Amino acid sequence: MRKLIVLLTAGLLATTASADLFNDAVGDLHDGTGGGADFTGFTHLDIVSLEITNDLTDINFAFTLTGDILATDWGKYMVIIDSVPGGDVAGNGWGRPISMSAGADYWIGSWVDSGNGAETYSWDGAAWNLDNATYNGPPNDQVSIGTTQFTATITTPLAELGLGIGDTFTFDAFSSGGGGGDSAVDALSVGTPSITDWGGPFNSTSQLSYTVVPEPASLLLIGLVGLVLRRR
Numbered sequence: 001m002r003k004l005i006v007l008l009t010a011g012l013l014a015t016t017a018s019a020d021l022f023n024d025a026v027g028d029l030h031d032g033t034g035g036g037a038d039f040t041g042f043t044h045l046d047i048v049s050l051e052i053t054n055d056l057t058d059i060n061f062a063f064t065l066t067g068d069i070l071a072t073d074w075g076k077y078m079v080i081i082d083s084v085p086g087g088d089v090a091g092n093g094w095g096r097p098i099s100m101s102a103g104a105d106y107w108i109g110s111w112v113d114s115g116n117g118a119e120t121y122s123w124d125g126a127a128w129n130l131d132n133a134t135y136n137g138p139p140n141d142q143v144s145i146g147t148t149q150f151t152a153t154i155t156t157p158l159a160e161l162g163l164g165i166g167d168t169f170t171f172d173a174f175s176s177g178g179g180g181g182d183s184a185v186d187a188l189s190v191g192t193p194s195i196t197d198w199g200g201p202f203n204s205t206s207q208l209s210y211t212v213v214p215e216p217a218s219l220l221l222i223g224l225v226g227l228v229l230r231r232r
């Protein structure tokens, strides 16, 4: 029994440690060659990675950037999600020139300036609706953002993205500037420049996916209960 538990625990640690970190190339911003904008000085827009984690109620999207996001104080960090059939094939919650042609269903937009903030949106089949914002009062304030010098982490309940344990969704993540028409200066799904000028556009054909897992403690408990039942 003890050996089984040890094996089970080791297996769980192995599976939970790997699948949730999505790396991007470093230095993959357009450098102005052939025209357009030179983004290479904006290292706080250069995505290094996105780490996704969840517990039984919440999901966290943690961006790591090459440059100091606090010193620059104007970066925008966004996540687009395709989790159910249908969706918006041409746009997103912020009306930016960014799309996911497979059909986007949810959008998270965040900003690391003006005291930081974040919003979540959902597509209702005809339009994008703002569901939560850090500046709203309850119950429409179910999103938060935490920052360090090189990271921005957005947290929202799974339910606010229509997700439950066991669900798998496709996603992409982006950085951008403060102009309403600014596109995906960096996209997690591609390791080469995603756009050559601020206006883009960028359409994501991302194959990145994440499965909402039970938290390790719950998994272990389920496993142990299973073992006990089997032994009986």
Ligand SMILES: [Ca+2]
Residues within 6 Å of the ligand: 024, 025, 026, 027, 028, 029, 046, 047, 048, 186
């Ligand atoms: Ca990058």
Ligand SMILES: [Ca+2]
Residues within 6 Å of the ligand: 082, 083, 084, 085, 086, 087, 088, 102, 103, 104, 105
């Ligand atoms: Ca969809």
Ligand SMILES: [Ca+2]
Residues within 6 Å of the ligand: 024, 025, 028, 047, 186, 187, 188, 189, 190, 191, 192, 194
């Ligand atoms: Ca990229």
